[in-house]
Every structure is written in structure tokens, then in C-alpha cells.
Amino acid sequence: MLNYITFLYGEQRMAGRKSGSLQFFDASTLEEIFKIVVGGFPIGLLIDPSGQKAYVALSSDSKVLEIDLQNFKITGEIQTGHEPDGMGYSDLN
Numbered sequence: 001m002l003n004y005i006t007f008l009y010g011e012q013r014m015a016g017r018k019s020g021s022l023q024f025f026d027a028s029t030l031e032e033i034f035k036i037v038v039g040g041f042p043i044g045l046l047i048d049p050s051g052q053k054a055y056v057a058l059s060s061d062s063k064v065l066e067i068d069l070q071n072f073k074i075t076g077e078i079q080t081g082h083e084p085d086g087m088g089y090s091d092l093n
Contacts, residue, residue, distance in 0.1 A: 022056055024072065034072040038065055046087040057084040 020042040024033040040058025047054045047069070054067045057080070064084055066076035 020058070022054075022067070036067070036072055036074070038074070043085045044087050046089060048089065049091075055087055057087060059083045059085055 020039060021035055021037050022042055022045075023035045025031065026033055038056055038058060040061030040063065042056050043059045044057035044064075045054060046056075052069055053075070054069055056065050056067065057063075058065060060083070062080050062082055062084065064078040064080055064087070065074050066078070067073070068075045
């Protein structure tokens with residue numbers, strides 16, 4: 001069971017370039033555990049059923065990042081169509 005909550009937010013920079021962060025908080029204390037700058041205006045988040053990986057859609061970068069939730073590192077990138085925003089999980093087994 002996951003023991004943290006996450007928040008996505010985007011910021012508009014002065015140069016007009018969008019960037020954003022993904023923050024992880026302890027669900028019981030609301031203390032920030034980790035913050036990772038992912039860029040690309042994060043707008044969608046999906047955590048796989050095992051709780052091992054998270055996927056975040058970066059709307060302005062037209063891609064989805066895979067994040068390892070054990071060490072909070074970006075482990076993969078999927079190029080998408082224009083401005084991805086929503087995701088769903090399907091077990092194909």
C-alpha cells in the first residue's frame with residue numbers, strides 16, 4: 001500500500017517556457033519526501049498497481065515519463081501525440 005501522496009504543478013516561466021514539478025508527500029504527516037523537476041507542464045499521473053512506478057504526462061513536451069518510486073528517479077520516456085493529459089491502466093495478461 002502506498003504511504004505517500006503526490007502533487008503535480010506547472011509554472012509559467014518569464015521566458016514563456018513551461019516547466020513543472022512532481023512532489024511526493026508522506027500521507028500521514030504531509031511532510032515532503034521528494035520533489036523532482038520533470039518539465040513540460042505535468043498534467044496527468046498514473047501509479048501502477050504494484051506501486052513501483054509512476055507515469056506522468058507532460059503536456060507541453062508531448063511525452064510521458066516513467067518514474068521509479070523506490071528511488072524517485074526518471075527511468076523511461078514515451079513519446080506521445082500532441083499534449084497528452086490523461087492515462088489509464090490495463091492489465092494485458
